[in-house]
Amino acid sequence: GKPVSPEQFKKISSETLTEDTLTVIYSGLFSLLRRAIRLPLTSLKPEMFKEDMNELQIPAEFQEDIASVVFGARRPRIENEILDSRPRLPKLDQLKWRVDVAISTSVLNRVLEPTILMEMKLSNGKIHSFEVPVSQFHQLRYNVAYVLKEMEDLEKKSILKIQD
Structure with a gap:
């Protein structure tokens, strides 16, 4: 829900992870989570989601954390934040x-x-x-x-x- 500042990117980046690499990882993770949260839980199953993450070559050590965002207790709060922050026309x-x-x-x-x-x-x-x-x-x-x-x-x- 919160924007990432350029200072935070620079703080995380190191010799092995450049700022450009980190930007690609962040945007990919953001796209993955955004698309997964758009789907209703009835059509998105945890097993299928983990298979999809394997196909995307996401390391297994991160898959559990990503799945907990999509299927865990934080999902309703994320969905509410998405609904509250979307652009709307006046009524x-x-x-x-x-x-x-x-x-x-x-x-x-x-x-x-x-x-x-x-x-x-x-x-x-x-x-x-x-x-x-x-x-x-x-x-x-x-x-x-x-x-x-x-x-x-x-x-x-x-x-x-x-x-x-």
Whole structure:
């Protein structure tokens, strides 16, 4: 979970392990652990994982330590750290809308034509306001209702139900 500083690399490197060699080892180990932790424990078996490490020519003295990270008590904490540190888009916290009818405007064809003013408040605190024609608002309503109906239909299918 914590980044490795260049000073730590220099401290570990010696005459037999150069900084470049250590960088290759670190990046390979990081890639191996990242891919192993992405897999659910039901599909990744310890025996298969050890066979894979043998194929990668990882010395046997390190295999037990690596396997303990993937299958041991630290795994839930690592998974939680991965979930907490991943990049995300802000979520919609609030959506307000109102109908607006312009009585006087510089554009003559928009006089007395209703529009929908929408205001979105996001989880990062930003507020976005925009104007939508009534026809586009109805299209948005229809598409949201359609997606909700499709989700409901999917939930009714027996393949997605949890079996006891």
